[in-house]
Amino acid sequence: MSDFQQLALELAQQQQSPAWLDALRRQGADSWSAASWPTRKTELWKYTPLTPLANDAPARWGQAEGSDWQGSVEPIELDATRLVFVNGVFDATHSDPLPTGVVRFASADEQQQVLIQQHLGKVVDSQRHLFAALSNAWAADGVLVHVGRGQKLAKPVYILNVSTPNAEPAVASQRVLVVLEDNSQAELIEHYVSSDASQNGFVNSLTEVVVGANAQVQHYRLNLEQEDLLHVGGVHVDLQRDARFHGFTLAQGSRLKRIDYQVNHRGEGAHLELDGVYLPRNRQLIDYHTNIEHCVPHCTSNEVFRGIVGDSAKAVFNGRIHIHPQAQKTLAELSNKNLLTSPNAEIDTKPELEIYADDVRCAHGATIAQLDETSLYYLQSRGVSEADARTMLSFGFINELLNEVPEQAIQDYLRPRLATLFGQGSEQVGQLAYE
Amino acid sequence: MLSIKDLCAKVEEKNILKGLSIEVKPGEVHAIMGPNGSGKSTLGNVLSGRPGYEATSGSVLFKGHDLLDMDTEERAREGLFLAFQYPVEIPGVSNMEFLKAAVDAKRKHQALSELSSVEFMKLARETSKRVSLDPSFLKRGVNEGFSGGEKKRNEIMQMMLLEPDLCILDETDSGLDIDALQVVADGVNAMRDGKRSFLVVTHYQRLLDYIVPDYVHVLAGGRIVKSGDKSLALELEAKGYGWLEGEVA
Numbered sequence: 001m002s003d004f005q006q007l008a009l010e011l012a013q014q015q016q017s018p019a020w021l022d023a024l025r026r027q028g029a030d031s032w033s034a035a036s037w038p039t040r041k042t043e044l045w046k047y048t049p050l051t052p053l054a055n056d057a058p059a060r061w062g063q064a065e066g067s068d069w070q071g072s073v074e075p076i077e078l079d080a081t082r083l084v085f086v087n088g089v090f091d092a093t094h095s096d097p098l099p100t101g102v103v104r105f106a107s108a109d110e111q112q113q114v115l116i117q118q119h120l121g122k123v124v125d126s127q128r129h130l131f132a133a134l135s136n137a138w139a140a141d142g143v144l145v146h147v148g149r150g151q152k153l154a155k156p157v158y159i160l161n162v163s164t165p166n167a168e169p170a171v172a173s174q175r176v177l178v179v180l181e182d183n184s185q186a187e188l189i190e191h192y193v194s195s196d197a198s199q200n201g202f203v204n205s206l207t208e209v210v211v212g213a214n215a216q217v218q219h220y221r222l223n224l225e226q227e228d229l230l231h232v233g234g235v236h237v238d239l240q241r242d243a244r245f246h247g248f249t250l251a252q253g254s255r256l257k258r259i260d261y262q263v264n265h266r267g268e269g270a271h272l273e274l275d276g277v278y279l280p281r282n283r284q285l286i287d288y289h290t291n292i293e294h295c296v297p298h299c300t301s302n303e304v305f306r307g308i309v310g311d312s313a314k315a316v317f318n319g320r321i322h323i324h325p326q327a328q329k330t331l332a333e334l335s336n337k338n339l340l341t342s343p344n345a346e347i348d349t350k351p352e353l354e355i356y357a358d359d360v361r362c363a364h365g366a367t368i369a370q371l372d373e374t375s376l377y378y379l380q381s382r383g384v385s386e387a388d389a390r391t392m393l394s395f396g397f398i399n400e401l402l403n404e405v406p407e408q409a410i411q412d413y414l415r416p417r418l419a420t421l422f423g424q425g426s427e428q429v430g431q432l433a434y435e
Numbered sequence: 436m437l438s439i440k441d442l443c444a445k446v447e448e449k450n451i452l453k454g455l456s457i458e459v460k461p462g463e464v465h466a467i468m469g470p471n472g473s474g475k476s477t478l479g480n481v482l483s484g485r486p487g488y489e490a491t492s493g494s495v496l497f498k499g500h501d502l503l504d505m506d507t508e509e510r511a512r513e514g515l516f517l518a519f520q521y522p523v524e525i526p527g528v529s530n531m532e533f534l535k536a537a538v539d540a541k542r543k544h545q546a547l548s549e550l551s552s553v554e555f556m557k558l559a560r561e562t563s564k565r566v567s568l569d570p571s572f573l574k575r576g577v578n579e580g581f582s583g584g585e586k587k588r589n590e591i592m593q594m595m596l597l598e599p600d601l602c603i604l605d606e607t608d609s610g611l612d613i614d615a616l617q618v619v620a621d622g623v624n625a626m627r628d629g630k631r632s633f634l635v636v637t638h639y640q641r642l643l644d645y646i647v648p649d650y651v652h653v654l655a656g657g658r659i660v661k662s663g664d665k666s667l668a669l670e671l672e673a674k675g676y677g678w679l680e681g682e683v684a
Contacts, residue, residue, distance in 0.1 A: 383511035396527030
């Protein structure tokens with residue numbers, strides 16, 4: 001066992017958790033201690049070294065007290081039920097009253113406890129996902145979103161996770177479980193953000209989504225923490241018959257950031273729509289691993305990821321689609337396009353298509369390019385400066401995906417922030433677009 | 436307005452322009468005609484400063500300044516406009532945003548204040564109507580999914596918004612049907628005000644029925660081999676370019 005594995009188990013012992021989560025915690029601790037620590041030879045971690053985690057070994061739980069995040073973190077202006085967590089600790093003052101069906105694990109009633117026990121840790125494969133095992137070992141607080149048969153959640157659930165600098169390196173564990181009964185509908189926004197570029201935290205996050213027959217979920221996952229923060233997280237989804245998952249994810253890089261998406265088509269006619277954007281700069285890293293399991297016939301997946309990698313940053317994208325022998329009539333598409341804006345930027349992209357059925361339609365592709373010279377010239381020939389032209393083109397590259405985001409408030413939140421990310425002094429970029 | 440003397444230029448180590456001279460005064464419309472491969476498009480690209488198009492000798496004065504010494508964007512801000520033969524599609528960058536950035540850059544250069552978004556959108560909508568382009572095109576990506584004619588009308592709209600002193604139309608008529616050609620020509624003619632100059636580069640005489648030039652030049656082998664008035668265009672239409680081949684030194 002590595003030092004960090006040992007340390008993580010000690011941290012688990014310091015936690016207070018409800019007794020009804022004990023079984024899961026024990027199971028998690030067992031898998032976590034039995035797992036061998038990833039090295040460069042471990043395929044799933046080949047391009048993403050965990051050394052920052054091993055070296056900095058955060059040794060305590062994050063605290064919310066005394067953190068003055070409101071001055072530096074702007075929440076998204078949404079008509080939604082908001083829950084705020086600061087360094088993993090629930091912040092009641094800045095959270096809304098919860099509607100029926102949305103509850104923290106700590107306040108779950110008996111029926112909800114049963115529901116949580118039934119699903120928590122069951123969507124994710126903790127043998128394959130090391131940090132899911134850790135999340136199970138650390139299971140304590142979390143958010144349950146439960147929507148009953150034929151119901152629609154009146155407002156989106158907006159979970160704002162803020163990281164602030166701790167006195168000493170600290171950890172946070174974020175857990176979300178969404179259970180949609182048949183024919184129900186919900187929208188969930190997970191927003192991770194840091195109050196400061198200088199961070200010393202490690203966030204381990206895990207979201208599990210169970211989508212019942214003909215149910216539909218719109219899910220957002222924004223990872224906007226910066227620079228020094230360490231984050232390993234995953235979104236794991238089970239789709240039953242005719243269920244639909246529409247996902248949008250956007251991440252800035254940081255010292256270590258790894259997000260996994262795993263979607264399992266378990267019922268016929270299920271549909272996945274997943275758009276992703278990653279934008280590492282400076283010396284940041286972002287690693288997206290997506291894995292889609294087509295287990296049954298007649299399901300569709302449409303996955304589009306785009307990244308802009310600048311400075312000396314590195315991005316890793318691994319998109320796997322696995323079509324099982326019985327999954328006939330599958331339609332699956334995966335596209336990954338990358339823009340490198342600096343000679344020192346790096347992208348490691350690997351689309352993986354594994355097809356064991358013979359009557360399917362699948363396509364995948366990955367491209368790596370620089371800004372198009374002709375487009376650049378066209379903009380300049382109209383008087384736009386080269387710097388502004390580069391900004392506009394970079395922004396345009398991902399704007400195509402932003403335009404598809406159904407929640408206007410999220411588009412409005414991201415556009416100006418991304419514009420400043422791409423170019424200093426180009427405030428107007430993105431302001432005038434598409435009204 | 437524009438004074439080109441003995442201009443030589445190369446593209447990818449290939450000499451295309453070989454001593455081209457032309458003098459355009461304010462308010463004049465000059466047509467440049469010539470066979471394929473004669474250097475027509477190269478001229479427009481060299482004048483607008485396209486990377487890879489290198490002037491090797493000769494001089495170009497634009498409003499008395501050394502044009503070749505300016506960056507692409509400076510030339511545009513000084514009042515030179517090239518309507519592209521093949522306008523570029525840029526998905527993700529909205530036409531409106533692009534146009535405002537261009538107009539703002541020029542106004543800034545002229546020490547004018549930037550237009551507010553509301554003012555600009557009003558102006559852009561009015562201008563789009565002048566070239567019969569539905570204002571919904573302003574919201575789309577630059578030229579994204581536009582037909583050939585829509586792209587050319589978008590070029591003319593940009594020209595109207597930027598109010599350049601010298602407009603270079605690079606085969607703006609190619610690929611257009613008569614109706615679209617009429618719209619484009621009307622747009623150009625509306626901008627003829629006795630001060631603004633035009634360099635109309637075309638392969639076909641047809642355009643010159645609609646945009647009547649003061650002078651017609653024949654470009655062949657990288658040089659102007661014959662100049663005349665608008666009747667020269669008709670002569671070319673009747674005889675083709677073959678009879679001029681002998682004039683290429």
